[in-house]
Amino acid sequence: MRLLVLLLLLVAGSASAQTAQEIVAKADRIRNPGQAFRSTVTLTEYVNGGERDRTMLAVFSKEDPVTHQFRNLVQYVEPPRDTGKRVLLDGRSLWFYDPASKASVRISAQQRLVGQASIGDILTVNLAADYTASVLGSETIDDAARQKRTCWHLDLKAASDQSTYNRVEYWVDQANFQPVKLRVYSDSGRVLKVLYYRDFAERLGALRPAEAVIIDAVDTNLVTTARQSGDQFQDVPDAWFQRDYLPRLQLK
Secondary structure (H helix, E strand, O other): HHHHHHHHHHHHHHHHHHHHHHHHHHHHHHOOOOOOEEEEEEEEEEEEOOEEEEEEEEEEEEEEEOOOEEEEEEEEEHHHHHOOOOOEEEEEEEEEEEEOOOOEEEEEOOEEOOOEEEEHHHHHOHHHEEEEEEEEEEEEEEEOOOEEEEEEEEEEEEEOOOOOOOEEEEEEOOOOEEEEEEEOOOOEEEEEEEEEEEEEEEEOHHHHHEEEEEOOOOOOOOOEEEEEEEEEEEOOOOOHHHHHHHHHHHOO
16 A cells, blocks of 8 residues: 555656646747847846946857757957857857957856846756746736736756756746746755746737846845846857857857
């Protein structure tokens, strides 16, 4: 009898994990299109409600049909002191290229760009490819506009050491699979930041969030927004995602 109960629990646990993974995958499709595209991402850091810093990036993204994860090429547009710098996500490797030194160096996805926004926060990623998900329950929370949303509350554990974060809590709207909120943890289990998705609008053929609001978990007066604009589908050559090609790229 005990063996039968154990087997039933294992089957139920497996079904729950599979369902959770499907929820995350459907939310991924709302955040990201399946076709290659380009976008402009404007990162703005606020301290006590006042703007302190701003960076504009051109982001080129293309999904790998084998891994279902995105390859990304990021070029700094503003401020002028950073123009021409690039970040490349090629498979599982992240490279930073500086035209002044003409050198490419390995970096971490947790390296900060502006304020609370790290490289991993602004890259186009499919969470279902990087994390193993489980459902913690159903919960009604306030979204970024302080509207009530009934969500699946999910727990995401890194599927490999290449995932940006070790653990993420994720809230996905049960009515439409829209991503609502993330709570990000460090390797030691400390909450690092809270991220809200907002301003859902027609972008790249579907209703997608146009902005993420990233709040420091220790000091909530430190807030960074990441806003996407100028989205368009664009063929992105595979050659752009090669480290050795970074110095020769002619991007506009």
